[in-house]
Amino acid sequence: MTEPPVLSLRDLRFGYDAAGPNALRGLSLDIPAGATTVVLGANGAGKTTLLHVILGLLSPQGGEVWIAGRRQTDRTRRESSRLVAMVPQNEHIPFDLSVLEYVLMGRSPHIAILDMPSQADYEIAVESIEAMGLQHLSHRAVPELSGGERQLATMARALAQRAPILLLDEPAAHLDLGNTMRLLGLIDVLAKQGNTVVFTSHDPSAAASVAHTIVLMRDGQVLATGPTESVFTSEHLTLTYGVPVRVATVEGLQVVLPGRIP
Amino acid sequence: MPPDQIPQRPSAVRTLWPLGVALLMVAVLSLFAGRYPAPFWTPPRLLWEDDLAARVVWSLRLPRVMAAMLLGMSLSGAGIVLQTVFRNPLVEPGFLGVTQGAAFGAALAILGLGADASPLAVEASAMLLSLAGLALSYTVARRFHFGGWVLRLVLGGIAVSALFSAGVGIIKYLADPLADLPAITFWLLGGLSGTTWQTVLHLLPFVLPGLAVIVVMRWRLNLLGLQDETAFSLGTALSRERGLVLLGAVAAAAAVTAVAGIVGWIGLMVPHLARRAYGADSRIAVPASLLIGGIFAIACDDVARTMFAGEIPLGIVTSLVGAFGFVLLMTRVKLWVPR
Numbered sequence: 001m002t003e004p005p006v007l008s009l010r011d012l013r014f015g016y017d018a019a020g021p022n023a024l025r026g027l028s029l030d031i032p033a034g035a036t037t038v039v040l041g042a043n044g045a046g047k048t049t050l051l052h053v054i055l056g057l058l059s060p061q062g063g064e065v066w067i068a069g070r071r072q073t074d075r076t077r078r079e080s081s082r083l084v085a086m087v088p089q090n091e092h093i094p095f096d097l098s099v100l101e102y103v104l105m106g107r108s109p110h111i112a113i114l115d116m117p118s119q120a121d122y123e124i125a126v127e128s129i130e131a132m133g134l135q136h137l138s139h140r141a142v143p144e145l146s147g148g149e150r151q152l153a154t155m156a157r158a159l160a161q162r163a164p165i166l167l168l169d170e171p172a173a174h175l176d177l178g179n180t181m182r183l184l185g186l187i188d189v190l191a192k193q194g195n196t197v198v199f200t201s202h203d204p205s206a207a208a209s210v211a212h213t214i215v216l217m218r219d220g221q222v223l224a225t226g227p228t229e230s231v232f233t234s235e236h237l238t239l240t241y242g243v244p245v246r247v248a249t250v251e252g253l254q255v256v257l258p259g260r261i262p
Numbered sequence: 263m264p265p266d267q268i269p270q271r272p273s274a275v276r277t278l279w280p281l282g283v284a285l286l287m288v289a290v291l292s293l294f295a296g297r298y299p300a301p302f303w304t305p306p307r308l309l310w311e312d313d314l315a316a317r318v319v320w321s322l323r324l325p326r327v328m329a330a331m332l333l334g335m336s337l338s339g340a341g342i343v344l345q346t347v348f349r350n351p352l353v354e355p356g357f358l359g360v361t362q363g364a365a366f367g368a369a370l371a372i373l374g375l376g377a378d379a380s381p382l383a384v385e386a387s388a389m390l391l392s393l394a395g396l397a398l399s400y401t402v403a404r405r406f407h408f409g410g411w412v413l414r415l416v417l418g419g420i421a422v423s424a425l426f427s428a429g430v431g432i433i434k435y436l437a438d439p440l441a442d443l444p445a446i447t448f449w450l451l452g453g454l455s456g457t458t459w460q461t462v463l464h465l466l467p468f469v470l471p472g473l474a475v476i477v478v479m480r481w482r483l484n485l486l487g488l489q490d491e492t493a494f495s496l497g498t499a500l501s502r503e504r505g506l507v508l509l510g511a512v513a514a515a516a517a518v519t520a521v522a523g524i525v526g527w528i529g530l531m532v533p534h535l536a537r538r539a540y541g542a543d544s545r546i547a548v549p550a551s552l553l554i555g556g557i558f559a560i561a562c563d564d565v566a567r568t569m570f571a572g573e574i575p576l577g578i579v580t581s582l583v584g585a586f587g588f589v590l591l592m593t594r595v596k597l598w599v600p601r
Contacts, residue, residue: 052491055491055494055495056494057490057491057494057495077494077497077498077499078497080497081495081496081497082497084495085495086491086492086495088489088491088492088495091488091489091492092349092489093488094349094350094351094487095346095351095487095537095542096537096541096542097484097541097542097543098541098543100269101484101541101542101543105484105485105488105496106496108482108485108496108497108498109496109497111481113479113482113503114478114479115481116271116481116545117271117481118271119268119270119271122268122269122270122271123268126268126269138269141542157492161495161496167495
């Protein structure tokens with residue numbers, strides 16, 4: 001792995017209020033290209049904030065974000081959006097747009113501001129919908145879908161963006177076991193195709209099954225980071241979540257077992 | 263999916279031409295609706311036979327029908343833009359202090375200049391204060407240290423509207439109950455009586471660019487209605503683009519409000535009908551909204567000016583017809599796919 005990191009975060013500081021930068025406290029991190037990186041941490045550790053700072057939605061009060069060799073602030077919004085796609089935690093759509101119309105919006109970084117989607121954009125949108133297995137729902141209204149289906153539609157919208165870096169904020173949060181497995185499979189395929197996937201998760205076992213790199217966060221800082229084999233240990237996870245947990249290996253898969261409930 | 267099954271891009275012209283034809287028909291028929299020479303209908307042949315009838319049609323009814331069309335289009339266009347950008351289907355064009363600002367401006371002009379103030383002065387004062395209402399709502403919203411962008415703008419708009427409506431209350435209290443007060447009340451009820459070609463000319467510089475912005479940016483309007491983090495990640499310059507469509511929408515709505523007073527319901531109801539009939543994609547819903555708004559306003563104005571010898575304020579007709587029609591369409595008629 002001699003390739004330079006595609007995302008390089010230097011001493012990031014961010015806070016939501018006047019109390020100072022307490023959501024991210026001097027966070028530094030290199031994220032390798034063409035691999036899957038999972039960010040784990042307790043509620044409020046700063047995972048979503050981190051994704052929003054990488055995206056550029058939040059401007060850090062200190063530090064820098066480097067994306068593919070350039071400072072994030074040196075690119076226009078449009079250029080950045082061709083590079084980085086985001087799947088937010090809980091996408092709410094107030095009007096009855098169909099899945100196809102919604103996924104089509106993923107094409108906007110490639111469509112001039114006064115223009116409308118072309119037939120080629122439709123083809124890419126349809127491909128993305130098929131990749132998520134939603135073709136039978138193309139013409140259904142997004143607000144009518146179940147939570148899991150909506151999550152997959154959001155994923156399809158991000159795929160249609162064709163950005164090489166994907167930030168996913170708890171992509172499996174509303175998915176059942178089958179859909180979680182399918183989603184993780186897709187993430188693996190995306191990484192094998194050379195994309196960089198960064199996702200946050202509250203399910204360490206599922207995350208570990210696809211992650212090449214794991215980032216453990218606590219209180220706005222990186223507690224530990226590195227290849228999954230070396231970071232995914234009982235000691236590290238116990239420190240991350242503040243409760244005793246144990247990592248066991250079952251048929252080659254690493255699973256996290258919670259300790260006794262205190 | 264095989265290539266022949268890839269869905270075709272929707273075309274506004276292909277989908278909405280019947281509405282366009284309907285608008286044209288309503289507009290043309292409205293030229294012959296009126297109370298000259300006899301109630302309800304002017305036979306078209308009088309255009310060649312009767313000079314006065316020709317003058318009524320070309321100098322009074324045609325500008326009035328056009329003003330009504332612009333009014334309906336502006337209010338419903340502004341309505342769909344505000345509902346989408348604020349992600350709230352209950353918002354209407356008056357939300358950002360525009361309507362109450364216009365009302366205050368008009369009332370102030372009538373109080374200052376008397377009940378026989380020139381319509382132009384009342385119009386100008388209404389327009390000025392309606393734009394002031396928008397600017398004030400925006401400034402107040404910027405200063406709030408609370409909530410997100412949408413919540414702040416909405417709260418700012420509500421606060422500024424309340425301020426202006428208190429101002430209107432004070433003016434009504436102070437106004438001469440025999441002369442100024444009826445003039446203020448009539449203005450507040452809304453109407454297009456006294457519309458001339460001048461009125462249409464005053465509307466165009468605000469309405470045309472405003473509606474042009476909305477129509478040209480209609481696909482992007484879909485994006486601007488997404489939640490901030492998604493819209494941002496899709497490369498939109500959020501505040502600039504939202505500001506642009508809002509300014510276009512509100513300028514058009516402010517101009518027609520300055521001319522016609524407070525005409526309710528169109529901006530709230532028409533976007534719902536358009537979305538229900540043609541789907542939520544604003545590529546189609548925006549032009550559909552404009553066309554339905556135009557048809558509805560012309561028809562209501564026909565009722566307002568032909569039903570009785572005296573003019574009924576347009577705001578009363580739109581609310582009355584609008585409210586009944588809306589409930590009926592949403593509950594009884596199975597024209598649309600039920601949710």
